[in-house]
Amino acid sequence: MRIVIAGAGEMGFHLAKLLTAEEQDIVIIDSNSTVLEYVSQHLDVNTVRGSSTSPRVLKEANIGKADLLIAVTSIQETNITTCILGKSLGAKKTIARISNVELLHSREELNLSNVGIDEIISPASLAAREIKRLLKQSALTDTFEFEKGVLSLVGITIDEDSELFGKTLTETAYLNPDHSFTTVAILRDDKTIIPYGENKFQNGDHAYFIAQPDGIDRVTALAGKESFEIKNLMILGASKVGINTAKLLSKKYNIKLIEADKEKCLHLVDELPDTMIINGDGRDINLLKEESIDRMDAFVALTENSETNIMASLLAKNQGVRKTIALVENVDYIHLSQSIGIDTLINKKLIAASFIFRYIRKGEVLNIAGIHGVDAEILEFELGEKSKIMQKPLKDMDFPKTAIVGGVIRKGKGIAVQGNFEFETKDRVVVLSKPECIRKVESFFK
Structure with missing residues (x-):
């Protein structure tokens, strides 16, 4: 399969990494020669320097023979234009990354395929859906259901209080007499381990299991964790992800959203009628206390600043909030959640x-x-x-x-x-x- 990717940022790079592992024929277009040099050094792909909105550049990437064109630059208009041009030059299928979620809701009315765009994706909308999924199982760091939950993927942190700690998979077999779960991966120090009999659980491991419904409760108990009901949720940051998350979850949870920009808060009052909007700095411990941070079941930090999200989540954790999720822009931060005490770090580009x-x-x-x-x-x-x-x-x-x-x-x-x-x-x-x-x-x- 020949795939052309417009945009060599973190999203484009990660996507190319996934696809090159499958020996797909990949071409990456970007106007930044330094970024392309980094891509060439780390991935077995072809690169073309220039703007993806240039027909000449698209032709240089041999767009006419592309099975798929994926436009994932940081600029929505560039992605839309790239797909329209690419389709007219012969690309069989196109996908555009967008930032305006309104386009998602109007996709059928707009009939974008008529102008050459087969699929649109919104990182902000996808991140909001991911947060909804992560809040569903309060004791877990990750969860994904198959066939309405008859099997589930679950992730959980191993610490010294866990019955699994210090034991190999073979040694823990007696803890799983009816085989209600299977250990499928361990994330340790930025390394993914596919575990077998003699692999040992260590302190700080993120362990992942495929479990039957009763197996989820058993894994949770063995890890020394306790599930709890989430009712009260605090969101920090009226970013695109923050607004989308509040819209998606406001019918299920009591939500307080903290935003530093006063003018943005005034607009949000009408846009988010079921959410309490608070103007202030979410890193201010006094503000958090005033807004009853100690009564919150979960805290989700979604500003555009990774460090702010990490610090605010740690403050919330220190005040007794049991479930914390932080949005980070830097992919390298993802693995930090293992060691710094935040339940889950997410990256919308990944x-x-x-x-x-x-x-x-x-x-x-x-x-x-x-x-x-x-x-x-x-x-x-x-x-x-x-x-x-x-x-x-x-x-x-x-x-x-x-x-x-x-x-x-x-x-x-x-x-x-x-x-x-x-x-x-x-x-x-x-x-x-x-x-x-x-x-x-x-x-x-x-």
């Missing part, structure tokens, strides 16, 4: 890049999900009559070591998978795989 990756692959797999900071993807396959993985028990298959089968959905029921498991037609199989072996993993399910 969320959007992973969404595009899933969009590209959705014809080949039933479901695909990313995990914050983890160098792996969760995939869901349905087995056909000739699927290779049905030929032998799992332990006798040459399944990649950088991937792991987390569970199976059979006739609407979630099932844990052991080495002697035998697959059947119509089974839906959930797999965690590092990007570089996704193609090999897929070969077992064709």
